[in-house]
Amino acid sequence: MAIVTMIRRDVLTLPAAELGPDNPLPPLRPLDEMHRIEDRDKEDLPGDMARQIGYAPLHSLLPVRVRDGYGRTRAPRDIDTLVIENDRLRATVLPGLGGRIASLYHKPTGRELLYRNPVFQPACFALNGAWYSGGIEWNIGATGHTTLSCSPLHAARVTAPDGGEMLRLWEWERLRDLPFQVDLWLPEGSDFLYVGVRVRNPHERPAPVYWWSNIAVPEECRVLAPAEEAYHFGYERRLRRVPVPSYDAVDRTYPLNSVHPADYFYEVPDGRRRWIAALDENGHGLVQTSTDVLRGRKLFVWGTGTGGRRWQEWLTEPGTGGYCEIQAGLARTQLEHVRLDAESEVSWLEAYGPLSARREGEWAAVVRGAEAGLDAVLPRAEVEAAYAAWRPCADTEPGETLAVGSGWGALEVLRTGDKLPGTPFEESTLGDAQTPWLQLLRSGSFPEPRRVTPSGETLVAPHWRDMLESAPAQPLTEYHLGVAQWHAGDRAQAVRSWERALQLSTSSWRLLRCLAVADREADHHERAADRYAEAFDDLCQERRDDGESWTAATAALGHEAIEALVATGRITDARAVWHRLHPATRRRGRFRLIEARLLLAEGKREAARAVFDAGFEVADLREGAESIGELWARITDEPLPAHYDFRMRPGHDDRPA
Structure with missing residues (x-):
């Protein structure tokens, strides 16, 4: 049947x-x-x-x-x-x-x-x-x-x-x-x-x-x-x-x-x-x-x-x-x-x-x-x-x-009034991520947070950028406006928005980080390193607890700051950032790889090799990335151990393609 x-x-x-x-x-x-x-x-x-x-x-x-x-x-x-x-x-x-x-x-x-x-x-x-x-x-x-x-x-x-x-x-x-x-x-x-x-x-x-x-x-x-x-x-x-x-x-x-x-x-x-x-x-x-x-x-x-x-x-x-x-x-x-x-x-x-x-x-x-x-x-x-x-x-x-999926579709439907038969994006699906953007849509102003917390998600489409440009110039508004302008390719205006926000805000780390990225993309590497170091210091002073959101922000900014400082040869400053990371973050594979890189830069080749010998797994290793093999080659002439070998390009294997 x-x-x-x-x-x-x-x-x-x-x-x-x-x-x-x-x-x-x-x-x-x-x-x-x-x-x-x-x-x-x-x-x-x-x-x-x-x-x-x-x-x-x-x-x-x-x-x-x-x-x-x-x-x-x-x-x-x-x-x-x-x-x-x-x-x-x-x-x-x-x-x-x-x-x-x-x-x-x-x-x-x-x-x-x-x-x-x-x-x-x-x-x-x-x-x-x-x-x-x-x-x-x-x-x-x-x-x-x-x-x-x-x-x-x-x-x-x-x-x-x-x-x-x-x-x-x-x-x-x-x-x-x-x-x-x-x-x-x-x-x-x-x-x-x-x-x-x-x-x-x-x-x-x-x-x-x-x-x-x-x-x-x-x-x-x-x-x-x-x-x-x-x-x-x-x-x-x-x-x-x-x-x-x-x-x-x-x-x-x-x-x-x-x-x-x-x-x-x-x-x-x-x-x-x-x-x-x-x-x-x-x-x-x-x-x-x-x-x-x-x-x-x-x-x-x-x-x-x-x-x-x-x-x-x-x-x-x-x-x-x-x-x-x-x-x-x-x-x-x-x-x-x-x-x-x-x-x-x-x-x-x-x-x-x-x-x-x-x-x-x-x-x-x-x-x-x-x-x-x-x-x-x-x-x-x-x-x-x-x-x-x-x-x-x-x-x-x-x-x-x-x-139930995300509330982003509901926000867009509210903005446009579009009818999309068959795929309803109900207002009931709106959540915390959409709340400040809904206020911008309805009142014309972007709300400042009531408590210190990492910034919420940013919208960058032209219609949202236009609304941010028309909103009262408050720190968080200028921050999001700068991100939208950066996405649109107007980098000079994005920098001006972030600099204006920096003058208005009591919280500077997220703005300094944006300006550091802008400096790095413009090949101003020393200034980028300065701003990253200052941003990380401000974040460590501002963070309120060891909860998930602050820990994620510290890990993300710390990673970028160490990378920028090492690139300019400021190994002591990079090590100072390393020590201020949460212990659980330092134990993650990505940061164990960073530690080996720091040790090598400090002239401690054997200690860097010991990190590899102890073993680590970079959970978020990017498809096609060769960073592990490249660092290993700087430490030793020995073949890369198989469990670290994620190389995908021809040339790493003697057999025919």
Whole structure:
């Protein structure tokens, strides 16, 4: 007897690290994003690809904060889930962690179709830091993993196109100021999960859009896609066209055949059905297909080199098996952004389900066979029909609320009065972060805090900047105005705003820190170091307790201050900052690495080596970062120990790429 599709709440218990507090300092430095290429590499690319690579690349994380407060101590933790299932499939969704599908289980065969991470371990892969591996994630915003990777989304029940239940996820993406929704439903008796996606631009100006659905699958597979060419992008930051499936006499459609981490963006011919599949040694696995708007398909591999394997262990439990990623996006590569016209929207339908096909043999024949198998279980016309049936339902108002996201969408809707059918951003979702901005909106003035505390979040969009410019010139108003002006590229005016605030304020550390960043970006390194030292001293005098917010502020400012002081050779001053950090902060891996750097600068090479020998883990080590290896090379000529080797570029491994 068929089971009617249902949605229910559940709990997933995993060994999990705590996310910890966000970094309270506004991210004023340029974005450290490695997915960029040099202009000379664009000359040989198709014209539309080159234009979209150059269109509105993200230069700043503002207004989003950096999430770097997590560690690597894991303990059993209950994670709220929403489960949608019929008699064939069961999808487990994590609404509090980006709406990710953590599991897609096929009941008739008893197979998990995804790579299911046995732990929750944040690592520094999202644009704003904290990210975790596994499942299917929804990447919106700009090149890279979304800033919503570890954030809650709104979720509710909605009536599906077939009259059953549909799970709607939605949120306001803050980097581009765009609302989006993801609708998931399982038609009765279907082996495929349908996913309807819509991104809206409610503004009177065009907006750049980025979307990639990222699917983690076990890496012991072969990845199939209807392409004979791909664009290869590696950590050497070069984009080049390569043949599929093989180049340099190696078949790259087997993830474990590559040594180094790399992206392969498949060139699916126009008019060809859009799909990608990962099949195990027996020819069983997952297939993803979509309507044609979702144009791109990609394979990411970690490779078999030391760095790639170390990252695999870092993101999960050693010995639990590795993964690769198959992806689908709006553009052909992840280096591109697509223009979305003013007051318009873009939408598409995706389908995820099991596929069995022959994976060995001549490439063209294998791809034809897999595509025929897909057509047999889910014809292309059926996907188009499902999309047509879903589109009227995209505006259906949600029913029962199942999870609550942020209040930023509610603030924007209050500001504009826009109606966004299907994705209500209710005033009841407004919280402490939005409260001062709501007062600015309604009264024209930004409230000064009643008690000493690290500053709240900053908004930088032009309309908020205009309101700040018109508001009474109070210290906190001028601080936020300076951040908005800095984001807009008006750095001289930002400095003037911060300097005005400094004259008015009794609290100077956050303003001195902003001015120190401005000095550093202008190559005034000595003055930047002076201001950082003064800012840290003021913070230590002002902080009221050892609570989470003050500890996070002290760690963040201390890190920046030490970096600036060491860069100017002021090692004694840097050591003085080190000693004033909280003891728990000094024990964190990031600060153990800083300690080794300080010791080396003080001429204590053996003591610096002892820090490495004692062991540390830099929980927030950035994807592609080589700081550990670089410091080790300054301490000793010995090979870098494997547990510190996160290097991902070719050149660190003698084996062929």
